[in-house]
Amino acid sequence: MPELKQKLTLFDMTMIAIGSTIGSGIFLTPSSIVRALPSPKWTLLVWIGGGLMALSGALTFAELGARMPGAGGVYVYLKEAYGELAGFLYGWSYFLVINTGGIAALSVAFATYFGYFVPLSAVGFKLVAIAGIIIVTIINVLGVKAGGVFSDVFTLLKLAGISGLIVVGIGWGTSATTDFAAALGDLPNGLGSALAVAMVGVLWSYGGWQHASFLAGEARNAQRTVPLAMILGAVAVTLIYLLTNVAYMFLLPPAQIAASSRVAADAVGTILGPLGASLIALTIFISTFGTTGIYTLTAPRIYYAMAHDGVFFQKVAEVHPKFHTPAFAILLQSFWAIVLVWFWGTFENLISYVVFTDWIFFALAAAGIFIFRRRSATGAYKTPGYPFTPLFFITLSVWFVLNTLVERPAQAWAGLLFLALGVPVYYFWKRNR
Numbered sequence: 001m002p003e004l005k006q007k008l009t010l011f012d013m014t015m016i017a018i019g020s021t022i023g024s025g026i027f028l029t030p031s032s033i034v035r036a037l038p039s040p041k042w043t044l045l046v047w048i049g050g051g052l053m054a055l056s057g058a059l060t061f062a063e064l065g066a067r068m069p070g071a072g073g074v075y076v077y078l079k080e081a082y083g084e085l086a087g088f089l090y091g092w093s094y095f096l097v098i099n100t101g102g103i104a105a106l107s108v109a110f111a112t113y114f115g116y117f118v119p120l121s122a123v124g125f126k127l128v129a130i131a132g133i134i135i136v137t138i139i140n141v142l143g144v145k146a147g148g149v150f151s152d153v154f155t156l157l158k159l160a161g162i163s164g165l166i167v168v169g170i171g172w173g174t175s176a177t178t179d180f181a182a183a184l185g186d187l188p189n190g191l192g193s194a195l196a197v198a199m200v201g202v203l204w205s206y207g208g209w210q211h212a213s214f215l216a217g218e219a220r221n222a223q224r225t226v227p228l229a230m231i232l233g234a235v236a237v238t239l240i241y242l243l244t245n246v247a248y249m250f251l252l253p254p255a256q257i258a259a260s261s262r263v264a265a266d267a268v269g270t271i272l273g274p275l276g277a278s279l280i281a282l283t284i285f286i287s288t289f290g291t292t293g294i295y296t297l298t299a300p301r302i303y304y305a306m307a308h309d310g311v312f313f314q315k316v317a318e319v320h321p322k323f324h325t326p327a328f329a330i331l332l333q334s335f336w337a338i339v340l341v342w343f344w345g346t347f348e349n350l351i352s353y354v355v356f357t358d359w360i361f362f363a364l365a366a367a368g369i370f371i372f373r374r375r376s377a378t379g380a381y382k383t384p385g386y387p388f389t390p391l392f393f394i395t396l397s398v399w400f401v402l403n404t405l406v407e408r409p410a411q412a413w414a415g416l417l418f419l420a421l422g423v424p425v426y427y428f429w430k431r432n433r
Contacts, residue, residue, distance in 0.1 A: 008219045010229060012152060016294055017212040017233025019155030021054075022162070023291030024109035025205025026244050027264045027284045034258040036198040039184040040249055046195065047245055049396070050202035051238030056393040058209050058234035059383050060366045062227030065212075066381035067372055069222035074210060074365050075302045081368030084309065085426055090361045091306040092422035097415055098361075099299035100333055101354040102207075103292055104340035107132050110288035116265075116281040129341045136293035137334040140300075141320070141327045154290025161283025162240060165268055169247020172271045178249040196403030203400065204355050205241065208291070209233045210362075211298040227381050300329035311429040356404045357415035363397035366390050 008016075030043075037043050064077045075094075079087025094100075107129035111120070114128050187194045212219075212229040219225045248257055251267040260266045262277075264284060269277035300316075304326040307317030313332075320327040369383065369390050383389050405412045 008225075010220075010225045013212045013219055013225050013229035014232045014236075015152045015155040016298065017209045017229045018236055019158070019208075019290055020211040020294040020298065021206060021208030021233060021237045022155075022158055022240065022287060023106055023208065024284070024288045025201065026162070026241055027262075027287065028109060029201030029205055030245065030248060030263050031258055031260050033198045033201045034254050036194045037184065038254055038258065039182050040178050040180045040254060041182075042184055043198075043249075043254075044242065044245060046198050046202050047241055048238075050199070050206045051234075051241065053203070053393060053396050054206040054209060054234040054238060055231075056389045057362060057366060058230040059385070060369055060390040060393055061210055062230050063369060063381050063383045064365065064372070065226040065230065066223045069219075069226060073212075073302065074361060075305055077365045077368050078361065079309070081371045082364070084311065084430075085423070086364065087309075088306065088311045088426045088429075089419060089422045090365075091302045091312070092425065093357050093361065093415070093419055094299055094302055095333065095336065096418050096422075098354055098358045099295055099302075100337040100340055103133060103295050103334075103337040104129075105354065106288045106292040106295065107337070107341055110285050110292065113281050113285040113288065116262075116278070116285075126342055130338050132289055132292060133296070133334050133337055133341070136289070136296045137330055139293060140297045140330050141323060141325055143323045143325060154286060154293065158283060158287035158290055159240075161280065161286065162244060165264060165280060165283070166240075166243045166247045168268055168271050168276070169250045170243070173247065173250025175250060177251060178253055180249070182254070192403065193407055196400065196407045199400050200355055200404065200408065203359060206237065207355065207358060208294075209237070211294060223381070296330060296334060300326045300333055303329040303333065311426060356401065356408065356412045357419065359397050359401055360419075363394050363401065366393050366397070 033046065034043055037046060061074075061077075065073070068076050068080060075087050075091050078090050110132055111125050111129035114120070115125060120128060184191070184194075209230050212226055212233065219229075248263060248267050251270050252260070252263070256266070257263050262281070265277040265280045268280045272279070303312055303316045304319075306312040307314055307329070313328075316326065316329040316332065318328055319325065367390070370387070373386075
């Protein structure tokens with residue numbers, strides 16, 4: 001029977017970790033974050049906090065990945081720590097909410113910036129988003145190396161575009177544009193509420209480094225490659241995000257950042273005019289399209305692992321005899337993402353819906369490290385700063401989840417409803433296994 005091939009190098013895996021993190025967030029969320037926290041110091045502080053969360057999470061997940069270097073990543077960690085039901089609920093949520101919702105949000109984002117160059121009707125907008133999903137689906141069905149090359153190329157292109165933005169902002173902008181000593185002022189619902197709202201955009205922007213773990217079954221020397229790729233990805237993204245935010249503030253004052261729906265294009269346009277705005281719009285299109293491709297590549301390995309465990313369609317466990325990819329799993333995921341694009345609402349609703357559910361499982365998976373340490377203290381890699389590193393990540397994740405439940409109840413309860421529906425579905429699959 002055909003099997004998954006181990007073809008991905010450390011460079012491929014690192015590009016996947018970076019490319020799956022840098023998508024639409026750094027271009028689309030800064031305005032909502034500044035509106036929530038209208039102080040440059042606090043804005044930079046939440047981006048630093050998000051970076052520390054990403055790094056502590058990557059350091060923790062690196063140990064989990066070294067202990068269990070198989071296809072499926074977080075699904076495997078949860079199943080081995082808490083049992084099959086926990087793993088199934090993650091895979092179920094990833095299919096119905098987290099990854100397909102992420103693909104839908106990213107396709108909406110790249111269609112928005114495609115419309116910067118070609119005016120689109122409401123139907124045309126959806127058709128462009130769907131066409132993008134179909135293209136990346138075909139690429140990833142054709143082979144994991146084809147998907148890896150796609151990831152490498154588009155990640156390098158987006159990094160080149162972001163580097164240009166940073167150079168323009170810090171090189172030609174000025175620190176006098178923004179009063180970095182400005183206070184927060186009055187916050188209608190208090191600091192805690194403002195932080196929770198801002199963190200939705202921050203954590204959407206930082207989510208993605210864990211996608212490298214999903215491809216562990218197709219990585220060369222996975223016990224070394226997967227942990228190192230996640231750590232390098234988290235560090236690189238944190239530095240890039242901080243420099244990008246400083247560049248924005250050198251080009252636009254906070255009030256203009258808060259009012260802008262295309263902050264990156266508006267910021268660069270202050271120096272380079274319409275040509276600069278067009279170039280940054282092209283960068284954002286490349287970035288979001290590339291990340292859509294990576295999400296399409298990585299997550300089907302979770303459904304593949306679930307089907308192998310007998311708790312998902314057996315067809316999903318099949319590997320294409322010619323391309324050696326979980327082709328049916330990729331097609332099924334893309335079909336549901338297209339449904340969400342056609343029927344769901346705005347970009348903001350999609351990311352709130354996705355981020356809340358995702359970070360529930362992040363916290364649970366990270367807590368699993370304590371269970372595995374009790375079972376066996378040995379391992380190819382150990383998390384630096386244990387137990388404080390995972391505790392930091394878990395504490396902030398739980399705080400974020402609880403605050404989102406209060407501040408964004410509609411999206412949070414929608415995610416919990418889909419999660420609850422997975423329980424009877426699991427027992428149905430188990431009974432018929």
